Amino acid sequence: MTADDYDYEALGLVAGLEIHQQLDTETKLFCACPTERREPEASSHTFTRYLHPTKSELGEIDEAALEESRVDREFEYLAYDTTCLVEADDEPPHRMDEEALSVALEIAGLLDAEPVDRAHVMRKIVVDGSNTSGFQRSSLIATNGAIETSEGPVGIEDLLLEEESAQRIEETDNGVRWSLDRLGIPLVEIGTSPDISSPEQALEAAERIGMLLRSTGTVKRGLGTIRQDVNVSIAEGARVEMKGVQSLDDIDDLVRGEVGRQVELLEIAAELESRDAAVGDPADVSELFADTDSGVIAGALSDGGSVMAVPLYGFDGLVGRELQPDRRLGTELSDHAKRHGAGGVFHTDELPAYGVTEAEVEALREAVGAGPEDAVAIVADDADTAESAIGAVAARAETAIEGVPEETRGANEDGTSRYLRPLPGAARMYPETDVPPVDPDPSEVETPELLTEKVERYQEEHGLDAGLAEQVAYGRRMPLFEHVVSEGVDPTLAAGTLESTLTELRRDDVPVGNLSEDQVAGTLALARDGDLPKGSVGDLLAAIADSPELTAEEALEREGLGGASEDEVRAAVREVVERNAEQVEEEGMAAFSGLMGEAMGALGGKADGEAVSAALREEIQQRA
Numbered sequence: 020m021t022a023d024d025y026d027y028e029a030l031g032l033v034a035g036l037e038i039h040q041q042l043d044t045e046t047k048l049f050c051a052c053p054t055e056r057r058e059p060e061a062s063s064h065t066f067t068r069y070l071h072p073t074k075s076e077l078g079e080i081d082e083a084a085l086e087e088s089r090v091d092r093e094f095e096y097l098a099y100d101t102t103c104l105v106e107a108d109d110e111p112p113h114r115m116d117e118e119a120l121s122v123a124l125e126i127a128g129l130l131d132a133e134p135v136d137r138a139h140v141m142r143k144i145v146v147d148g149s150n151t152s153g154f155q156r157s158s159l160i161a162t163n164g165a166i167e168t169s170e171g172p173v174g175i176e177d178l179l180l181e182e183e184s185a186q187r188i189e190e191t192d193n194g195v196r197w198s199l200d201r202l203g204i205p206l207v208e209i210g211t212s213p214d215i216s217s218p219e220q221a222l223e224a225a226e227r228i229g230m231l232l233r234s235t236g237t238v239k240r241g242l243g244t245i246r247q248d249v250n251v252s253i254a255e256g257a258r259v260e261m262k263g264v265q266s267l268d269d270i271d272d273l274v275r276g277e278v279g280r281q282v283e284l285l286e287i288a289a290e291l292e293s294r295d296a297a298v299g300d301p302a303d304v305s306e307l308f309a310d311t312d313s314g315v316i317a318g319a320l321s322d323g324g325s326v327m328a329v330p331l332y333g334f335d336g337l338v339g340r341e342l343q344p345d346r347r348l349g350t351e352l353s354d355h356a357k358r359h360g361a362g363g364v365f366h367t368d369e370l371p372a373y374g375v376t377e378a379e380v381e382a383l384r385e386a387v388g389a390g391p392e393d394a395v396a397i398v399a400d401d402a403d404t405a406e407s408a409i410g411a412v413a414a415r416a417e418t419a420i421e422g423v424p425e426e427t428r429g430a431n432e433d434g435t436s437r438y439l440r441p442l443p444g445a446a447r448m449y450p451e452t453d454v455p456p457v458d459p460d461p462s463e464v465e466t467p468e469l470l471t472e473k474v475e476r477y478q479e480e481h482g483l484d485a486g487l488a489e490q491v492a493y494g495r496r497m498p499l500f501e502h503v504v505s506e507g508v509d510p511t512l513a514a515g516t517l518e519s520t521l522t523e524l525r526r527d528d529v530p531v532g533n534l535s536e537d538q539v540a541g542t543l544a545l546a547r548d549g550d551l552p553k554g555s556v557g558d559l560l561a562a563i564a565d566s567p568e569l570t571a572e573e574a575l576e577r578e579g580l581g582g583a584s585e586d587e588v589r590a591a592v593r594e595v596v597e598r599n600a601e602q603v604e605e606e607g608m609a610a611f612s613g614l615m616g617e618a619m620g621a622l623g624g625k626a627d628g629e630a631v632s633a634a635l636r637e638e639i640q641q642r643a
Contacts (some may be wrong), residue, residue: 031254092194131165174212313374339368374643541571
């Protein structure tokens with residue numbers, strides 16, 4: 020059965036979203052550092068940290084944090100000339116940024132959510148290195164909102180304002196390297212109720228929330244500035260959180276994929292139950308592979324490592340069963356092994372292969388007491404890693420007998436997902452004592468115009484067609500469009516320049532990223548004032564992009580793209596008409612089309628067609 024064949028209502032699909040959106044504020048949430056992103060090469064210095072979980076106020080340790088801490092890693096942080104003591108966790112955080120709070124309240128209004136009377140900052144334990152302090156600061160701002168979808172309303176359970184994590188740069192020999200430029204950027208987290216009952220509704224809800232967020236005009240745009248987490252379960256399955264969905268377009272595919280994975284896991288569990296399946300005890304089987312031709316195994320043994328095996332009684336043929344495209348139950352076992360430092364696992368559903376012979380497989384089965392109906396999984400690595408990893412494999416195999424485990428998974432680009440860690444619990448949250456609470460006041464927050472409303476207004480007020488109006492309203496340059504139009508620039512010219520001309524220049528490898536908003540606005544102002552022909556706007560922008568130190572006026576003078584004056588236009592048109600006087604007398608206004616091109620050519624592209632057209636019509640009418 021494919022995802023298209025599923026009856027989601029019969030399966031009891033329940034889904035919810037968590038939308039994480041960076042805010043485009045001047046400073047970070049708990050310090051005065053800027054929120055601009057930096058290139059890793061700009062780092063001025065580094066420092067390292069080792070993190071470990073702490074107990075909650077009730078003396079509990081969060082399971083997800085505990086598993087993360089079992090992997091001993093060093094975290095290196097790239098710092099910059101703007102990095103402050105708060106970001107390095109060498110100074111207490113400052114008060115919550117007022118601009119960020121105001122934007123969060125604006126978003127709460129768009130979601131019809133009720134602001135809390137008092138917002139307290141909490142610490143959320145995070146020991147994966149993404150925060151120098153070992154926790155993330157978060158504050159509940161509003162609750163009980165709702166959005167509409169074509170399949171019914173979707174509730175908004177909560178809206179939180181929190182600090183963004185550091186940017187993961189790369190794995191190192193000792194751990195992970197992070198960049199601090201992103202750490203502390205204000206972020207809103209929007210959590211929906213589990214009201215979503217189809218993949219299509221999940222996508223629609225995410226698109227609706229995304230539109231509302233962009234309507235504020237105060238959220239960051241671009242890759243990584245918005246992330247979606249999707250919670251999915253079916254009636255006989257379990258709640259699974261898929262994190263790090265980068266593209267809205269992937270959400271419906273991820274929901275379909277997770278439903279399919281849970282359906283397959285339930286069928287595997289039913290088959291395992293019928294076989295009276297069980298998981299045996301791990302055993303060291305290194306001696307069996309002393310003369311192996313497998314490069315992976317031989318490499319581990321030559322470095323003093325070991326080969327650990329676990330018998331999976333009744334699992335034959337099921338470890339290799341596909342759960343999602345190119346992902347099998349064996350892949351799930353491998354994900355857990357990798358979390359403990361191993362490179363992966365081999366299992367008998369895929370062996371002999373990878374240099375492992377049929378004889379070695381038979382010897383392996385005999386050594387752990389596995390028969391034809393059983394499977395065996397092995398891990399080859401250093402002794403400690405192999406022992407830890409095979410234990411994780413055994414634990415995951417145990418849950419396969421039970422059904423679908425609750426867990427946090429990472430979203431892959433192909434619509435599949437991979438195991439990350441257990442679901443976090445309440446034990447990872449406790450009050451932040453260094454930041455005083457604030458009393459949100461939504462009375463001074465204005466509700467912005469929605470992007471859908473802008474599209475309609477651009478059509479009605481500015482005469483843009485529906486497609487161009489939507490491009491402008493939803494585009495990154497919408498504020499610039501509104502600014503130049505308010506300054507008298509023709510809306511159609513402004514929209515075409517921002518959404519078409521700049522795109523065409525980029526495709527022609529013009530470095531449009533060098534253009535500032537002031538330079539673009541200045542170019543459009545020159546066209547508005549008649550100093551630059553509209554047809555030369557792209558040429559001037561290209562010239563400025565190649566010499567970004569120039570203003571629009573300086574580039575215009577250097578390139579000689581200035582427009583012809585009204586007197587020059589009339590003189591050129593009059594000369595064309597006189598040269599074709601006989602044709603004008605015979606054809607009258609019918610001669611217009613033929614003479615228009617000649618007139619434009621005579622002016623060398625230094626005049627707008629509208630001005631030339633008006634002057635030509637007037638001259639023909641006078642002679643006719």
